[in-house]
Amino acid sequence: MGCAKDIVEHCGVPRFVFSDFPLGNAAGKPHDMASQRQTLTLALQALDTASAARTTVTSPQQWSPDTQWKADFYSIAKLSDEELAQRRAEFDKIKAVGKEVRDQAEG
Amino acid sequence: MNQTQTSAPVGYMQRMRDYYLALGYNNPYQWAYHESVPFQALKKPVTQSRIGLVTTAAPLKADAGDQGPGAPYNAAAKFYRVYAGDTARDDFLGISHVSYDRDYTTADDIGSYFPLAALRGAKADGQVGGLSPRFYGLPTNRSQATTLNQDCADLLAMLQEDEVDLAILVAN
Numbered sequence: 001m002g003c004a005k006d007i008v009e010h011c012g013v014p015r016f017v018f019s020d021f022p023l024g025n026a027a028g029k030p031h032d033m034a035s036q037r038q039t040l041t042l043a044l045q046a047l048d049t050a051s052a053a054r055t056t057v058t059s060p061q062q063w064s065p066d067t068q069w070k071a072d073f074y075s076i077a078k079l080s081d082e083e084l085a086q087r088r089a090e091f092d093k094i095k096a097v098g099k100e101v102r103d104q105a106e107g
Numbered sequence: 108m109n110q111t112q113t114s115a116p117v118g119y120m121q122r123m124r125d126y127y128l129a130l131g132y133n134n135p136y137q138w139a140y141h142e143s144v145p146f147q148a149l150k151k152p153v154t155q156s157r158i159g160l161v162t163t164a165a166p167l168k169a170d171a172g173d174q175g176p177g178a179p180y181n182a183a184a185k186f187y188r189v190y191a192g193d194t195a196r197d198d199f200l201g202i203s204h205v206s207y208d209r210d211y212t213t214a215d216d217i218g219s220y221f222p223l224a225a226l227r228g229a230k231a232d233g234q235v236g237g238l239s240p241r242f243y244g245l246p247t248n249r250s251q252a253t254t255l256n257q258d259c260a261d262l263l264a265m266l267q268e269d270e271v272d273l274a275i276l277v278a279n
Contacts, residue, residue, distance in 0.1 A: 001222070001275065001276070001277045001278070002277070002278040004119045004278070005116040006116065006117075006118050006119055006120050006121075007119050007138055008278065010138050010139075011138065011140060011141060012141040012142075012143075012144035013144065013276075014145060014146045014147070018116070021212075022208030022210075022211040022212045023205075023206065023207040023212075023279070024202060024207030024212045024214050024219065025212055025219045025220065026219075026220055026277050026278060026279060027218060027219055027220050027221060027222035027225065028218065028219055028222065028225070030213075030214075030215060030216035030219040031215075031218075033218065033225070033228070036218050036219070036222055036225040037225050037228055037229070039222070039225070040222050040225040040226065040229055040275075041229070041234065043275055044153050044229065044234055044235065047149060047156075047275075048152065050146075051148070053145065053146035054144055067114065069208060069211040070115075070116075070117050072211070073117055073119075073122065073210070073211075074119075074122045074123055074125075074126040075122075075126075076126055076129040079129070084129055084131075087130055088130040088131055091130060094180055094182045097182040098182035098183075101182060101183055101185055101187075102185070102187055105186070105187035105188065
């Protein structure tokens with residue numbers, strides 16, 4: 001189950017239920033058990049019915065009539081040079097923390 | 108942007124390549140690619156199968172800062188070994204350690220990324236034969252060799268130990 005269609009299909013998996021939702025909602029809409037049950041049901045059906053690897057089932061659910069979220073994710077269109085530099089500094093910090101945690105875990 | 112463009116799925120690989128190039132990184136991430144993908148037809152129906160839930164969500168880590176809904180990206184919350192948890196409990200699992208869409212969603216309902224409640228419902232309704240006593244946490248490690256050679260091997264051992272018939276991975 002996932003929301004990043006291109007990444008999962010590029011990787012290749014036996015069966016894939018794609019929800020066209022913002023990343024973080026691969027199991028269905030938040031606070032919506034009907035959506036979550038329906039998404040899981042698609043996964044169970046895909047297990048039963050797929051006959052070959054790389055089978056993708058697309059959920060018919062829509063996140064919202066407004067699709068602005070698709071344009072906004074990781075968009076650089078509206079970022080100034082200053083904002084880009086700030087984001088880079090933040091990401092360098094994140095990477096340093098990640099490396100430290102990884103080194104500790106492996107140490 | 109017109110409706111035709113926005114109704115298509117987001118091209119995440121290109122979007123993230125462009126983003127990190129704009130930030131000045133010149134070593135674009137190489138996404139995992141497998142020429143050959145395994146496939147097993149079911150040996151018995153889903154309604155008679157034991158399901159194992161595999162997640163990339165992280166257990167709460169002490170002293171690792173904000174890991175709750177809406178938390179900023181938190182690399183300190185990452186984990187680097189496969190873990191297992193009890194499917195009879197409702198422990199907190201977070202996704203602050205991955206790049207979810209923090210502008211349009213807040214991860215304040217665990218059910219949107221970890222469908223344990225939905226699976227319990229499916230079991231109660233007879234949609235699945237059973238639920239493994241444990242769920243399984245798979246690291247979002249950037250080393251594909253580690254994922255394949257270490258994490259997948261560890262995960263498979265746990266699934267086999269619990270006699271899981273079918274695994275559902277929910278990627279975040």
